[in-house]
Structures are given as C-alpha cells and as structure tokens.
Amino acid sequence: MPRAVREQQMLDAAVRTFGQRGYMAASMDEIAELAGVSKPLVYLYLNSKEDLFTACIRREARTLTEAVRAGVEPALPADRQLWDGLRAFFTHTAQNPDGWSVLHLQARTHGEPFATEVAVMREELVAFVTQLIVVAAREAHRNPSLPEREVAGLAVALVGAAESLAAWANATPGVTARQAATTLMNFAWAGLDNLMEGNPWSPPAEPPGAADKET
Amino acid sequence: MPRAVREQQMLDAAVRTFGQRGYMAASMDEIAELAGVSKPLVYLYLNSKEDLFTACIRREARTLTEAVRAGVEPALPADRQLWDGLRAFFTHTAQNPDGWSVLHLQARTHGEPFATEVAVMREELVAFVTQLIVVAAREAHRNPSLPEREVAGLAVALVGAAESLAAWANATPGVTARQAATTLMNFAWAGLDNLMEGNPWSPPAEPPGAADKET
Incomplete structure (x- = not known):
C-alpha cells in the first residue's frame, strides 16, 4: 500500500480519536489500532503526537474551506451564493463532526502551535465572506461605498455566528444542515440586504454627551 | 489590608498577566510582583496557578454577564434592549481586553477544567438572549409561535457573532464599542424583525429530491 494512502488512513483514525476523546486523552496506541497499523509506523510517518495533531488540523481545515468554495457558484446572485456556501459549510461540519470538533474545539483548547493553524483557516473564511459581501454590494449598484471596515465587521x-451554530447543530439531535443554514440566512441576510439597499439599522437618539462616555 | 481586598489585587494582576502573556508563559513570580505581594502569599490565598486561573475566569465571566444584564432595561422595546445589551457587552470587552482575552482565548486554549467554566458563562448569555427574543416576539403579538428551536438557534x-466581533474589535485599532454594536444590529436586527413580522428569508426552490441528499 502506498505511503500516501496509509497516511490518510492514519489521519482518518487520528481525527476520529482526537475528535471523540480529546487531544490529551487520545493515545497513539488507540490511533494505530484504529488505523490497522503498528505504532512505530505511525511515528515513522507522522513523527510525534503533536505533528500528527497538526497534520489533522491542516487536513480538516483544507477540506472544510474546499467544501465551502466548491459549494458556491460565483455566477449566481449574492443571497444564493451565501445560502449555498452556508449549506456546504453546515453539511460538511455535520458529516465530519470529529473533524469539526478537532478544528473548533480541540485545536483551540490546547495552545500553540495548534491555535495558529485554526486562525489561518478562519482568516481565509472571513476573507472569502468579505469578498462575497463586497461583490454583492457592487453587483447591486446600490451601495458601492459600503466602508471596508463595516464589511470586515459583517x-x-x-x-x-456560523461557527457557533455548527457546534450547536452537531450537539442538538435533529438539527439538519439545511435548518442551520436557514437560521443563519434568516438572521443575516435581511440585515445585509437592508444595508446594501442603503437602509441600515438606526440606533436610538442619545442624550447629548452620552456617547462620549463609551469606549 | 483585608484578605478580600488583597485577593482582588492578586486577581487584577493575574488577569492582566494571563491575558497579555498567556496561561503557559505567565509566571507566579510576575503576578506576585505586579500585585505587590510575596509569592507565598499568592499560593496561600489562591492555592495554585491552576486555581488562580480558574478564579480569574469566574470573576471575569461574572463581571461580564453582570455588565450585560445591568445595561438592559426590561421595560424598553426589544430592539432597544438588544442594542443596549450589545453596547454593554462591547463596552465591557473593550474596557477589559485582558479579561476578554482570558475568557475568549486563554480559557478555551488550555483544556479542562477551564473550558467548562467558559461554557457555563456562554450558556447563560445564550439563555439571556433567547429570553430576549422570545419576549420580543410575544410583545410584538406577531409570531408568538416562533419555534423554540429556531429561537435557540438565533x-x-x-x-x-458577538464573541467573534469582540475579539476583532479589540484587535483592530479604532473600532469602538458603539461601532461593533451597530455592525451586529445591522447584521442581526433586520433579520430578527422580519422573522417576528412573519417574513422569514426564503430558500430558493430545489430540484425534487435535492434536499434529501443533505444531512
């Protein structure tokens, strides 16, 4: 069996073990057994528990971002792109609960260098969504000057919101990817659409000087 | 000086040190020096680095949830309550960046029992927001049957979204609490308002059978 295939089997076993047991509790013995290989072979191929965990994070981050990108057809209207991207995201996290647990929970709860690996994926997703909103605003010819910082914040x-909902959907029996995506569209799209129409939400009037007290 | 006052000084120094250096890199020597006490006194009062960190998480979680609750006046309209609560949240996280770093980053990146402490605070915030949405829907007499699961998801x-924005606002020079709260209201309120008016976002029609393939 080629090394690349064996390595993927080891990563499959490792993601399942890390995701279900947690990074600390997972043992290399268990991962090797689940992969159907000897422990020395795991060390030979992946070097250490830390390197194996890093390889898991990188693979799961790559497959998740690829799933989202593959789910979106750039020629479609903006709300359709967002809907498709969210469904791809929630379908992937639902079908790969151990991978999502590794990314969202395990990688962030065991310090560096793991947290940085996830931060890189997160920045890529934020940049992708930012671009989607910018293009939507431009296509709509409504508010081409939506400030960059406002778009970044959105x-x-x-x-x-998507990360939070994915963790909740996986922990709540009966919540489908479609329902999670619908909740987020209900939550987000109307607001984005209003913004692009030039109708932002208006804060209530403040008594003079009140705003100065805020940070 | 009474023990309670000394302990608060130690917690102040610990939150600053953990928030800025991280849990692993923070030293008890540094915390004691910053608090102006001897290291044996820190151990006498707070027992261990782990217990000191847990005490920091509990205090910061309590002051944050208290700040949000204190910012909201239940007699006001729903969008005003949400706006006030978000401003209180972002004002608190901006004024206590080290405390927010402890809660959002440090407590979640160093395993148990710390992650569970933050999860408890998070559940309390989610319950508070859920109640706010339920009351808003009921007050509006528009959609009193907004399903419980839908509200929980929202x-x-x-x-x-608020957690994500707070971390971004603290890391981005010039973003005020008011701007972060406005971004989230722009994002969220229009959607919630539409839902309560009985106008949810509608997913595009699917080809027959397409939805069955999803999880």
Whole structure:
C-alpha cells in the first residue's frame, strides 16, 4: 500500500480519536489500532503526537474551506451564493463532526502551535465572506461605498455566528444542515440586504454627551 | 489590608498577566510582583496557578454577564434592549481586553477544567438572549409561535457573532464599542424583525429530491 494512502488512513483514525476523546486523552496506541497499523509506523510517518495533531488540523481545515468554495457558484446572485456556501459549510461540519470538533474545539483548547493553524483557516473564511459581501454590494449598484471596515465587521460576525451554530447543530439531535443554514440566512441576510439597499439599522437618539462616555 | 481586598489585587494582576502573556508563559513570580505581594502569599490565598486561573475566569465571566444584564432595561422595546445589551457587552470587552482575552482565548486554549467554566458563562448569555427574543416576539403579538428551536438557534448565532466581533474589535485599532454594536444590529436586527413580522428569508426552490441528499 502506498505511503500516501496509509497516511490518510492514519489521519482518518487520528481525527476520529482526537475528535471523540480529546487531544490529551487520545493515545497513539488507540490511533494505530484504529488505523490497522503498528505504532512505530505511525511515528515513522507522522513523527510525534503533536505533528500528527497538526497534520489533522491542516487536513480538516483544507477540506472544510474546499467544501465551502466548491459549494458556491460565483455566477449566481449574492443571497444564493451565501445560502449555498452556508449549506456546504453546515453539511460538511455535520458529516465530519470529529473533524469539526478537532478544528473548533480541540485545536483551540490546547495552545500553540495548534491555535495558529485554526486562525489561518478562519482568516481565509472571513476573507472569502468579505469578498462575497463586497461583490454583492457592487453587483447591486446600490451601495458601492459600503466602508471596508463595516464589511470586515459583517464578515467576522457571520463567520462567528456560523461557527457557533455548527457546534450547536452537531450537539442538538435533529438539527439538519439545511435548518442551520436557514437560521443563519434568516438572521443575516435581511440585515445585509437592508444595508446594501442603503437602509441600515438606526440606533436610538442619545442624550447629548452620552456617547462620549463609551469606549 | 483585608484578605478580600488583597485577593482582588492578586486577581487584577493575574488577569492582566494571563491575558497579555498567556496561561503557559505567565509566571507566579510576575503576578506576585505586579500585585505587590510575596509569592507565598499568592499560593496561600489562591492555592495554585491552576486555581488562580480558574478564579480569574469566574470573576471575569461574572463581571461580564453582570455588565450585560445591568445595561438592559426590561421595560424598553426589544430592539432597544438588544442594542443596549450589545453596547454593554462591547463596552465591557473593550474596557477589559485582558479579561476578554482570558475568557475568549486563554480559557478555551488550555483544556479542562477551564473550558467548562467558559461554557457555563456562554450558556447563560445564550439563555439571556433567547429570553430576549422570545419576549420580543410575544410583545410584538406577531409570531408568538416562533419555534423554540429556531429561537435557540438565533440566540446561538447572535452570541457567536458577538464573541467573534469582540475579539476583532479589540484587535483592530479604532473600532469602538458603539461601532461593533451597530455592525451586529445591522447584521442581526433586520433579520430578527422580519422573522417576528412573519417574513422569514426564503430558500430558493430545489430540484425534487435535492434536499434529501443533505444531512
């Protein structure tokens, strides 16, 4: 069996073990057994538990971002692109709960260098969503001057909401990828659409000087 | 000086050190020096680095949830309550960046029992927002039957978006609490308002059978 195939089997076993048991509790013995190989072979191919975990994070981050990108057809209208991207995201996290647990939970709860690996994926997703919102605003010819910082903030909010919902959907029996995506579209799209129409939400009037007290 | 006052000084120094250096790199020597006490006194009062970190998480979680609750006046309209609660949240996280770093980053990146402490605070915030949405829907007499699971999902999305934005606002020079709260209201309120009006976002029609393939 070629090395690349064996390595993928080891990574499959490792993602399942890390995702279900947690990074600390997972043992290399268990991973080797689940992969159907000897422990020395795991060390020979992946070097250490830390390197194996890093390889898992990288693979799961790559397959997740690829799934989202593959789900979106750039020629379609903006709300359709967002809907398709969210469904691809929630379908992938639902079908790969151990991989999502590795990315969202395990990689962030065991310090560096793992947290940085996830931060890189997160920045890529935020940049992708930012671009989607910018293009949507431009296509609509409505508010081409939506400030860059405002768009960045919206993308950060959307990605944070999606991460939070994916963890909740996987922990809540009966919530489908489609339902999670619908919840987020209900939550997000009307607001984005209003913004692009030039109708932002208006904060209530403040008594004079009140705003100065805020940070 | 009474023990309670000394302990608060130690916690102040610990939150600053853990927040800025990270849990692993922070030393008890540094914390004691910053608090102006001897290291044996820190151990006498707080027992261990782990217990000190847990005490920091609990205090920062309590002051954050108290700040949000104190910012909201239950007699006001729903969008005003949400706006006030978000401003209180972002004002608190901006004024206490080290405390927010402890809660959002440090407590989640160093395993148990710390991650569980933050999960408890998170559940409380989600329950608070859920209640806010339920009351808003009921007050509006528009959609009193907004399904419980849908409301729970919306609250999970809102809290995830707020956490994500708070981290971004603290890392991005010049983003104020008011701007972060406005971004999230722009993002969230129009969608929630539409839902309560009985106008959800509609997914595009699917070819027959397409939905069955999803999880």
